[in-house]
Amino acid sequence: MRTFAIAASVAALALSLVGSASADPIIIKFSHVVATDTPKGKASEKFKELAEKYTGGKVKVEVYPNSTLYKDKEELEALQLGSVQMLAPSNSKFGPLGIREFEVFDLPYILPDLKTLRKVTEGPLGARLLKLLDSKGIAGLAYWDNGFKQMSANKKLVTPADYQGVKFRIQSSRVLQAQFKALSSLPQVMAFSEVYQALQTGVVDGQENTWSNIYTQKMHEVQKYITETNHGYIGYVVIVNKKFWDDLPADIRDQLAKAMKEATDFNNTQSQKENEDALAEIKKSGKSEIIKLTPEQDEALRKAMEPVYKDAAGRVGQPLIDEFQKEAKSTTN
Numbered sequence: 013m014r015t016f017a018i019a020a021s022v023a024a025l026a027l028s029l030v031g032s033a034s035a036d037p038i039i040i041k042f043s044h045v046v047a048t049d050t051p052k053g054k055a056s057e058k059f060k061e062l063a064e065k066y067t068g069g070k071v072k073v074e075v076y077p078n079s080t081l082y083k084d085k086e087e088l089e090a091l092q093l094g095s096v097q098m099l100a101p102s103n104s105k106f107g108p109l110g111i112r113e114f115e116v117f118d119l120p121y122i123l124p125d126l127k128t129l130r131k132v133t134e135g136p137l138g139a140r141l142l143k144l145l146d147s148k149g150i151a152g153l154a155y156w157d158n159g160f161k162q163m164s165a166n167k168k169l170v171t172p173a174d175y176q177g178v179k180f181r182i183q184s185s186r187v188l189q190a191q192f193k194a195l196s197s198l199p200q201v202m203a204f205s206e207v208y209q210a211l212q213t214g215v216v217d218g219q220e221n222t223w224s225n226i227y228t229q230k231m232h233e234v235q236k237y238i239t240e241t242n243h244g245y246i247g248y249v250v251i252v253n254k255k256f257w258d259d260l261p262a263d264i265r266d267q268l269a270k271a272m273k274e275a276t277d278f279n280n281t282q283s284q285k286e287n288e289d290a291l292a293e294i295k296k297s298g299k300s301e302i303i304k305l306t307p308e309q310d311e312a313l314r315k316a317m318e319p320v321y322k323d324a325a326g327r328v329g330q331p332l333i334d335e336f337q338k339e340a341k342s343t344t345n
């Protein structure tokens with residue numbers, strides 16, 4: 013009789029556990045700093061849709077765009093503490109965390125096109141870089157593109173001399189700091205959510221970003237000129253708190269990995285078009301004049317930024333820079 017009672021209560025407990033598991037989905041808070049109508053904004057929504065579908069509702073993804081939950085600097089700390097489970101920070105954000113190797117992505121003109129970038133991120137080099145995040149309690153799941161950066165300011169930026177004394181907002185990155193120092197500009201680190209206002213009030217004179225970020229943050233409305241330089245790249249690493257990820261039931265983790273793979277394909281096939289569309293909208297608005305450089309002007313800017321490589325080699329090591337450049341050479345040849 014007693015054995016039966018124990019067996020019955022164990023069964024009831026098991027049932028209630030199953031019941032509460034289905035009643036309480038696993039929550040993934042996914043925070044990011046850009047608008048919903050951007051490559052990253054759309055891809056995070058795509059991940060939510062697929063993750064919830066593939067796990068049959070056992071996982072709920074809450075996406076917080078536009079720095080509504082955390083600003084740039086706070087994001088990574090919150091992930092490490094487990095207050096947020098998923099982020100997609102730009103490559104630039106990992107240098108300040110101590111993973112200096114990611115600084116290479118910020119080097120001017122290091123990635124001549126998306127084809128080269130893809131070879132890096134989808135090859136052994138990309139996998140090796142992701143693995144470096146483990147030591148910080150972070151699991152790197154995927155690389156998402158945004159695109160190439162342009163220079164904007166309230167004055168025409170054509171020759172390297174035009175950059176002299178101009179105050180530029182930058183992400184927190186030693187390479188980006190060195191880049192603007194090489195141009196005799198005054199770089200100032202600032203959170204992405206504060207850029208529009210800083211441009212509007214004249215706290216800074218200019219900034220560098222992709223067409224999609226410029227357009228969705230309305231920066232073109234407070235910048236008279238945008239020079240089409242394509243001098244640098246902004247892309248993201250989708251990351252999760254490693255303990256959270258490792259502790260997930262294996263079947264759920266597999267379904268989430270599948271959702272991430274598809275969201276990544278979605279992002280990386282449409283990011284270029286998103287940026288082209290944003291450029292078209294900026295042109296249509298007539299609010300900013302778009303400046304194109306001649307091949308000679310382009311060459312002069314590249315040359316002026318060259319010292320940045322030497323500066324970066326001291327921190328990340330020349331061999332890693334060489335590896336990136338080798339990929340570029342083998343793509344163009």
Ligand code: LMR
Binds near residue numbers: 084
């Ligand atoms: C920036 O801070 O300019 C960008 O990294 C923002 C983003 O996430 O695209």
